Amino acid sequence: MQIVHHPDSVRHDPAQYFRRGSLIAHPEQAARYILLRDAARDAGHDLVEASDVGGASILAVHDAGYVAFLREAWELRGELGEVGDEILTGHFARPQMHRQPEGMLGLLGLYTADTSTPIRAGTWEAIYGSAQAAVCAAELALAQGHAYALCRPPGHHAYANSAGGFCYLNNTAIAGEHMRRATGGPVAIIDIDVHHGNGTQGIFYARDDVLTVSVHADPANYFPFFAGYADEIGTGEGAGFNRNIPVAHGAGDALWLAAVREALAAVAGHRPTALVVALGLDASQDDPIGVLQVTREGFATAAEAIAGSGLPTAIVQEGGYLCEALPRNLVAFLEAFDAARE
Ligand code: Q9C
Ligand code: ZN
Numbered sequence: 533m534q535i536v537h538h539p540d541s542v543r544h545d546p547a548q549y550f551r552r553g554s555l556i557a558h559p560e561q562a563a564r565y566i567l568l569r570d571a572a573r574d575a576g577h578d579l580v581e582a583s584d585v586g587g588a589s590i591l592a593v594h595d596a597g598y599v600a601f602l603r604e605a606w607e608l609r610g611e612l613g614e615v616g617d618e619i620l621t622g623h624f625a626r627p628q629m630h631r632q633p634e635g636m637l638g639l640l641g642l643y644t645a646d647t648s649t650p651i652r653a654g655t656w657e658a659i660y661g662s663a664q665a666a667v668c669a670a671e672l673a674l675a676q677g678h679a680y681a682l683c684r685p686p687g688h689h690a691y692a693n694s695a696g697g698f699c700y701l702n703n704t705a706i707a708g709e710h711m712r713r714a715t716g717g718p719v720a721i722i723d724i725d726v727h728h729g730n731g732t733q734g735i736f737y738a739r740d741d742v743l744t745v746s747v748h749a750d751p752a753n754y755f756p757f758f759a760g761y762a763d764e765i766g767t768g769e770g771a772g773f774n775r776n777i778p779v780a781h782g783a784g785d786a787l788w789l790a791a792v793r794e795a796l797a798a799v800a801g802h803r804p805t806a807l808v809v810a811l812g813l814d815a816s817q818d819d820p821i822g823v824l825q826v827t828r829e830g831f832a833t834a835a836e837a838i839a840g841s842g843l844p845t846a847i848v849q850e851g852g853y854l855c856e857a858l859p860r861n862l863v864a865f866l867e868a869f870d871a872a873r874e
Pocket of ligand 1: 551648686687688689697699727755812821850852
């Protein structure tokens, strides 16, 4: 497997995160990139540094004002007065707001959904590099059959115009739209992160040319709370082109794999020309914030089933947090995927 990555990934390394009333170490750390990259290399995969192919594929998915804000916010922080290592707000736009603000503090509340996505000195470089890895892996997948993008920070909770859930630029959506434009045909996205891929769903919700399917822990009392239910099927031309398969907390391999197979059947039914896998590894039984109890064998079985689609496939890293099993689960997934494609 070609492992596409960008060294700027480490330049965003948030320290703390306000969760359920207390400050905890931020789960989405730069160390994830090092750990996953080195584990893949040690398992014999080829590391490919992402080249800079520019911002067009980002702007194909994201709002230009939002992207400009992400790019410039740190440089414009003086507008907020004294700031520490990061800028972050506690005032978020609500659906009933009356106008788009002009100042930085208001824009932060407009463009972020929660307190998990601070902007720091290297945030833009890291999220831009992560998006470049997604585009390069999409290109490689179309040319050679499959590739893995070691994206970090992750992306699937980012909407066209908002950050949230540790995500800023939606790498999965960027890869999917890139592949759709390159092939001219419909593309499918299967998201197996433990959390619903709400941003990806939102980006393609009214469209019939990118099918979005997500298997995730029941969001009724779990992030992202406000989306991820089975009755969200898409809207307008996109009706029938979104599928959510929520799974009961504590599911384990058998129930989770049944949901993954159901997702794959939905993908096959739409006859896409290419596939993006939003590969969260936080469904693991060892993940510090996961709730689905999936084992290493479970990830390997899912990889084999997904590879069985035979489609050009870009595998994009999403969640999956620091624990001993994290690199082992990645290696098991990649190995099983490769084996099924030989
Ligand atoms: N109980 C991704 O996996 N809330 N984002 C965590 C823990 C935010 C996860 C609360 C979770 C965001 C890419
Ligand atoms: Zn997740």
